[in-house]
Amino acid sequence: MSKALQAEGKFAEIPATGLLLTEASPDVRYYPFTQHQEKSVGADWLWWWIDTTGTSFGLLTQAKVLRRQGPGWHIDFGYRRRKTEPTQIDKLLASSSAFDAPAAHVLYCGTPAYRRGLECGLAHPDGANCRDRERAGVSIVLSIVAQELMPSAGRNAAAEAFHWASPLEDIADPSRPQPTLQPLAPVHPDIADFMRNPQVGARRIAKIMLDPVHGIRLGQYSAALSDEADHIEDAVFSPLPTDRGHFSVPYLAHVLGGLRHQPPGYVRDLLAGRTPPRWATESVAGIVVIRDPEPIARDVVVPVELNNATANRRLELVHPKDDERTEAAC
Numbered sequence: 001m002s003k004a005l006q007a008e009g010k011f012a013e014i015p016a017t018g019l020l021l022t023e024a025s026p027d028v029r030y031y032p033f034t035q036h037q038e039k040s041v042g043a044d045w046l047w048w049w050i051d052t053t054g055t056s057f058g059l060l061t062q063a064k065v066l067r068r069q070g071p072g073w074h075i076d077f078g079y080r081r082r083k084t085e086p087t088q089i090d091k092l093l094a095s096s097s098a099f100d101a102p103a104a105h106v107l108y109c110g111t112p113a114y115r116r117g118l119e120c121g122l123a124h125p126d127g128a129n130c131r132d133r134e135r136a137g138v139s140i141v142l143s144i145v146a147q148e149l150m151p152s153a154g155r156n157a158a159a160e161a162f163h164w165a166s167p168l169e170d171i172a173d174p175s176r177p178q179p180t181l182q183p184l185a186p187v188h189p190d191i192a193d194f195m196r197n198p199q200v201g202a203r204r205i206a207k208i209m210l211d212p213v214h215g216i217r218l219g220q221y222s223a224a225l226s227d228e229a230d231h232i233e234d235a236v237f238s239p240l241p242t243d244r245g246h247f248s249v250p251y252l253a254h255v256l257g258g259l260r261h262q263p264p265g266y267v268r269d270l271l272a273g274r275t276p277p278r279w280a281t282e283s284v285a286g287i288v289v290i291r292d293p294e295p296i297a298r299d300v301v302v303p304v305e306l307n308n309a310t311a312n313r314r315l316e317l318v319h320p321k322d323d324e325r326t327e328a329a330c
């Protein structure tokens with residue numbers, strides 16, 4: 001993006017996505033389809049993280065550029081070709097329920113220099129302004145967040161969406177500290193445990209995506225519901241809560257519905273070298289598979305050093321395929 005900015009003064013979604021995927025390959029596998037009908041589906045790529053336990057997390061994505069517009073910033077969330085048709089974000093969210101995977105916008109946000117002057121107007125408890133995040137060039141925000149901000153933040157929706165977006169490199173980094181999320185209403189003990197405690201693998205990805213939605217929900221004045229929604233095949237958590245706050249869909253069910261005990265059939269087809277069914281290949285530009293987003297974590301006790309009275313518990317991270325070992329502070 002910095003080279004495109006230097007050469008052309010701008011960057012665009014399709015070449016940025018192409019570069020992202022080719023540069024991330026072969027760690028990230030991607031399978032492009034040719035029959036893609038983006039106009040009716042509103043999505044471009046479907047991403048699946050699959051960890052060593054088989055647990056998987058899916059995201060139906062649409063790429064967008066954070067553009068400077070006059071004194072402010074703009075992301076074309078509400079794009080539509082004609083006034084008579086639904087907006088792209090509405091189509092994306094409708095398609096996401098067909099896949100039972102949350103919808104997300106992949107934002108191409110350029111360099112910190114490009115974002116100079118971006119004022120989100122929101123609090124930064126850690127003291128660092130969101131526009132200065134080094135890794136925010138490619139960031140992901142759930143589409144229900146963008147959709148909620150469009151009317152409530154108005155002209156500042158793009159800057160606020162950028163604030164709530166998580167840098168892709170942070171999502172990929174298992175050593176990043178994880179938030180403790182307190183359920184707003186009684187939920188199944190397994191969901192409460194997931195929200196309160198650190199997670200690994202695909203569960204960690206789901207939790208990072210849930211964090212900003214939960215943060216926004218805390219600021220919404222409506223009673224939290226503890227009813228439960230329908231069953232999703234292979235879902236890690238089932239049934240899921242129906243609480244929706246001011247979001248257009250039950251947000252916990254929307255996000256956690258994407259967390260499965262195993263990848264869905266059309267992804268298993270791809271991994272086995274079979275062609276997935278037509279409804280899947282026509283719906284998206286392709287499928288991105290991120291295998292083994294992090295290794296299996298095993299608790300080990302690090303020997304107590306002579307001058308250190310406190311034993312440090314550490315996570316030993318084991319890549320089962322190549323036996324490469326690293327350590328991350330727990």
Ligand SMILES: [Zn+2]
Pocket residue numbers: 120121122123124129130131163
């Ligand atoms: Zn901010």
